[in-house]
Amino acid sequence: MMCSGVWRVIVREWRCIVAQPLLPLCMIGMPLFGMLFFLTMLSNGLPEHVPTAVVDLDNSALSRGFVRNLQAQQAIDVVMQCNSYSEARDAMQRNDIYGFILIPHRFAAMLADAKQPAISFYTNDAYLIPGSLLYECYTTQSMLVSAGVVQEVLQSLGLPERRILSLLQPLAIDSQPLGNPWLNYSVYLSNSFLPTILQLMVLLVTMYAIAREIKHRRTDAWLLAARGSMPVALVGKLLVYAFVFIIEGVLLQSLLYGYMQYPHHAPMWRMVCAMALMVVATQSIVLIVLSIVPILSIAYSVVSVIGVVSFSLGGFSFPVPEMYVPFRVLTNLLPVRHYFLIYVNNALNGYPLYYCRGEYIALLLFVLVALLLLPRLYSVVWRYGR
Secondary structure: OHHHHHHHHHHHHHHHHHHOOHHHHHHHHHHHHHHHHHHHHOOOOOOOOEEEEEEEOOOOHHHHHHHHHHHOOOOEEEEEEEOOHHHHHHHHHOOOOOEEEEEOOOHHHHHHOOOOOOOEEEEOOOOHHHHHHHHHHHHHHHHHHHHHHHHHHHHHOOOOHHHHHHHHOOOOOOOOOOOOOOOOHHHHHHHHHHHHHHHHHHHHHHHHHHHHHHHOOOHHHHHHHOOOOHHHHHHHHHHHHHHHHHHHHHHHHHHHHHHOOOOOOOOHHHHHHHHHHHHHHHHHHHHHHHHHOOOHHHHHHHHHHHHHHHHHHOOOOOOHHHOOHHHHHHHHHOHHHHHHHHHHHHHHOOOOHHHHHHHHHHHHHHHHHHHHOHHHHHHHHHHHOO
């Protein structure tokens, strides 16, 4: 009888989904659009040929060589050479360029006289990634020019090449980036932002699926299809959306670790289980919120806030240990945070399953809390949805 009740609720729910075109758009369209957007925009790993300008007030052989070496960097495209600071600033304000570098008058002569000429960098940090890349390229090229001048001076004094290199770089740096040796932005962004987008859609769609029964006072028909059992009614309804979102989550993982060949050092079933648990835990949050906050408008606002703050409190860009204590505690209430830790420990670092046990248990605790609050949810649905 239980299986037949679940099946009747599933059939009823699919009919409701087909009758409302906006629901499939949120369920399927938005997550797929997010995948397409991120995986195509960052397909090269890093932005390339960022438009920049140069204001060369010296126009010497040294400054022209500086500009040529700057143009040779893959991340930069010198699209214009301006005659003044004002002209370059106007171009940056029009968004024609993301930054420019100003080489002063008598640049080469001052270097020859050891007077330390100042090269000025201007970057538009309203666009964080292009601005940061330009600043890094400007700084690198300036250091190379400085090292080149010092090398010429030391060579003129008769120092051997090996001695000159030891003076220019006393410490040899052997950099070994762990987890993402290519320094690919997409490895970081896609594995954090795309699951968070999926979590946001799970929150909103699940809330809508239950709230519409209460708002339109159709809980009698819903429970009738479930033969009067609230657990059966919830299982049948949530199973439909869980199935769709888990399929989308597995598709995302297939694109990331299969097609895109992003780092993955653990059996795939671990990440599939983590994705399924994240979806179910997110649905459980909706049940918990509805049990505690029976007013639909406030409940919608709460789940929306949870979905949005996950982008900042998930610990993707700012380390959780450095957050204020209240925010550090709140990160544990976000399913995507636990999913992200499973991804880092399993896919990136290849740790055994034992070291991720706490994150899997945390995701299961969301479901347990929702089950404990089920009587409260039943009274809310029965009271406001009839």
